[in-house]
Amino acid sequence: MRSSFLLPLLLFSAISLCNFSKGQAGLQMHFYKKSCPNAEQIVQNIVWKHVAGNPELAAKFLRMFFHDCFVRGCDASILLDSTANNTAEKGAVPNGSLAGFEVIDEIKTAVEEACPEIVSCADMIALAARDSVSFQFKKPLWEVQTGRRDGSISRASEANVDIPSPFSNxxxxxxxxxxxxxxxxxxxxxxxxxxxxxxxxxxxxxxxxxxxxxxxxxxxxxxxxxxxxxxxxxxxxxxxxxxxxxxxxxxxxxxxxxxxxxxxxxxxxxxxxxxxxxxxxxxxxxxxxxxxxxxxxxxxxxxxxGHADVLTGGAGEVRKNCRVVNS
Ligand code: HEM
Incomplete structure (x- = not known):
């Protein structure tokens, strides 16, 4: 009787621990509150400035977030540029019409000035998606938990497979x-x-x-x-x-x-x-x-x-420039 009660309890604890170590529990509200108090405001100011002049940008950021999260999780792999030896996700067919990368660069520059090497590019995409869509309402439409870290691998071949096709059943x-x-x-x-x-x-x-x-x-x-x-x-x-x-x-x-x-x-x-x-x-x-x-x-x-396969804690890195991995 006792062991039949204990076994499920042990199993439940093991599963919870497993989830935690995968980083599922690693995101939280206002992760940068102490380390970079103005981070979220800086993102919102720059995004709103651009969306005010170009309302189509909201769709670009929302789609960028989706395409980031579906390939290797929400790790800003979508922002890495291709190199001589590697065609990055940006070079994949479904990503050909993405836009807004220059605005992310502008946000990164401003946030790095305020707090160097603290705020991840992955969190910037998540915040930019929320803020660009919310501009229309002048208030945040959804909460964004932060604490994502940036990945270092970006492959067009993976994006071509993982991003859902408009022809799919x-x-x-x-x-x-x-x-x-x-x-x-x-x-x-x-x-x-x-x-x-x-x-x-x-x-x-x-x-x-x-x-x-x-x-x-x-x-x-x-x-x-x-x-x-x-x-x-x-x-x-x-x-x-x-x-x-x-x-x-x-x-x-x-x-x-x-x-x-x-x-x-x-x-x-x-x-x-x-x-x-x-x-x-x-x-x-x-x-x-x-x-x-x-x-x-x-x-x-x-x-x-926004929680899909995120890197948290000591995993990944905080890129200094969203387009290249840190050297
Ligand atoms: C269910 C699977 C999905 C498929 C197959 C799909 C496919 C597509 C395709 C083919 C386009 C047009 C791209 C172009 O012609 O430039 C598009 C646009 C878009 N998608 Fe999806 N999508 C899906 C789900 C999503 C999700 C989950 C989001 C975000 C949460 C999203 C956000 C957008 C947005 C905002 C646009 C407009 C982009 C623009 O104006 O440039 N889609 N999608």
Whole structure:
């Protein structure tokens, strides 16, 4: 009787210890409160200055954070430049349209001036994503725990595999999210980020012109929306034209992504796929009804994403320049 009670308790403690040593518990609110008290304010000031002049930047930082976290965890591997011997994540196909790296450089310079070698580039991405999206509301939309450390490896080959493709089906997307300890609910909630930003024609034009290789249209795409998209993306080979993912409010962070999705106006196959599974379609239904539900859910899901495989404590380093590993 006694041992049957003790065994689960021991197992539970072992699992908790294991999680701690992997760094899951290593992030905390205001990690730099004593070591660099102005760090978070410096990030917000610079991000807000840039987003005020260029509202599209919010989408760039939010996507940068996602692409960082999905490859080797949130370790700023996305910021490392390629070298003579290594093509870094920046050189991977899905990262070709990322932007905002110069703003991160500006933040790093300012933070290094205030407190040299204290604040990681990985935390700067997490804060910049939150602050850029929050500019619209003039208050932080979600909490960011900090204490991440920077990694030293960045490979395009890994980014090409680990970053979810817009052509993926539901099973593949759910698996890729699960590999980052993210649930189907997280997948649906985080896809709501597509309420801001743009998409390039070639990433969805197969849905307009050649869905099954017979010159056909994706039957799951709203025909009126498809006709509109065809006026923008006039051929399969157009790789330069972009369209807003949430037409009419593509710089406004809201739950309109789910309204579009319900009307079969999700831009990518990966968006449309969220309606093909009972569980995920249920989550869409909950989010379509109320903006409040979306904001609450997004807070939790992005916090979980920001914990993906993080380096904490003595692991990794704090880069002096976000583009190169310390020598
Ligand atoms: C579910 C899997 C996902 C897939 C397959 C996917 C795919 C894509 C693709 C193909 C684009 C268009 C890029 C371009 O044409 O330049 C895009 C844009 C974007 N994605 Fe995702 N995405 C996914 C999830 C996410 C998540 C989880 C976030 C953030 C939490 C996110 C944030 C964004 C943002 C903000 C943009 C707009 C970028 C811009 O305007 O430059 N996406 N995504």
């Amino acid at each position: 539901f099973t593949t997307l759910a698996k890729q999210f699960a590999s980052k300890s993210l649930s189907v609910k997280d997948l649906v909630v985080l896809s709501g980020a597509h309420t801001i930003g743009i998409g390039h024609c070639n990433l969805f034009s197969n849905r307009l012109y050649n869905f099954t290789g017979k010159g056909d249209q994706d039957p799951s795409l709203n025909p009126t929306y498809a006709a509109f998209l065809k006026t923008k993306c006039t051929s399969l080979s157009d790789t330069t034209t972009t369209v807003p993912m949430d037409p009419g409010s593509s710089t406004s962070f809201d739950n309109h992504y789910y309204v579009n999705l319900r009307e079969n106006k999700g831009l990518f196959t990966s968006d449309a796929q969220l309606l093909t599974n009972g569980r995920s379609a249920n989550v869409v239904d909950k989010l379509v009804g109320s903006g409040g539900n979306f904001f609450n859910a997004f807070k939790n899901s992005i916090k979980r994403m």
